[in-house]
Amino acid sequence: MDSSEFFGFLTQRSSVRHYSDTPLSDAEIQYLLDCASTAPTAGNLEAWDVVVVTENEVRFALSAAAYDQEHVAQAPAIVVVCANYIRSMSQYGERGILFAVQDATIACTYIMLAAHAAKLQTCWTGAFDEDAVREILELPQHVRPIALLAVGKGHPPSGLTERMAVDEHIHRESW
Numbered sequence: 001m002d003s004s005e006f007f008g009f010l011t012q013r014s015s016v017r018h019y020s021d022t023p024l025s026d027a028e029i030q031y032l033l034d035c036a037s038t039a040p041t042a043g044n045l046e047a048w049d050v051v052v053v054t055e056n057e058v059r060f061a062l063s064a065a066a067y068d069q070e071h072v073a074q075a076p077a078i079v080v081v082c083a084n085y086i087r088s089m090s091q092y093g094e095r096g097i098l099f100a101v102q103d104a105t106i107a108c109t110y111i112m113l114a115a116h117a118a119k120l121q122t123c124w125t126g127a128f129d130e131d132a133v134r135e136i137l138e139l140p141q142h143v144r145p146i147a148l149l150a151v152g153k154g155h156p157p158s159g160l161t162e163r164m165a166v167d168e169h170i171h172r173e174s175w
């Protein structure tokens with residue numbers, strides 16, 4: 001893939017909030033996680049973990065925890081990407097908190113793009129009640145849920161999501 005193909009690949013991805021009930025195969029899930037595992041991480045400590053949720057009951061509970069966002073109940077798989085604080089803090093102390101969040105965020109981005117490459121759709125879901133998600137998934141205290149990534153076969157919208165002009169983000173040499 002050359003750089004213009006890569007740019008085209010990125011611009012063709014959109015968040016999808018309607019899914020068919022076609023389940024993901026174990027091989028598809030494994031592929032997504034293998035891709036996540038190639039992501040860069042602070043000190044190569046890989047301070048991220050995932051909880052892969054496919055059971056109806058748990059997805060419905062996660063949807064309720066995500067303020068009733070329907071796509072969380074509808075998508076056949078929810079990959080809950082978590083920061084593992086202990087793994088990063090053992091080396092980096094307080095800074096490890098930030099590194100673990102970044103590690104998890106990058107891992108989630110890799111999964112999202114890996115899904116896109118496999119013609120699967122995703123919706124990164126960050127609005128959720130963290131305590132409720134912790135309870136549903138029995139997360140230990142040192143683990144923070146960062147994103148509920150809905151993954152499945154869905155229908156991408158026909159138009160692409162608008163963006164600010166890229167120049168509005170850019171400062172050169174100093175702010």
Ligand SMILES: Cc1cc2nc3c(=O)[nH]c(=O)nc-3n(C[C@H](O)[C@H](O)[C@H](O)COP(=O)(O)O)c2cc1C
Binds near residue numbers: 016
């Ligand atoms: C940190 C983060 C949190 C998000 N939370 C939600 C969410 O709770 N619900 C939702 O439907 N979409 C959520 N999204 C998806 C964004 O709405 C979406 O990425 C944005 O509107 C751009 O659209 P696109 O993904 O189609 O390019 C989130 C995305 C990010 C990166």
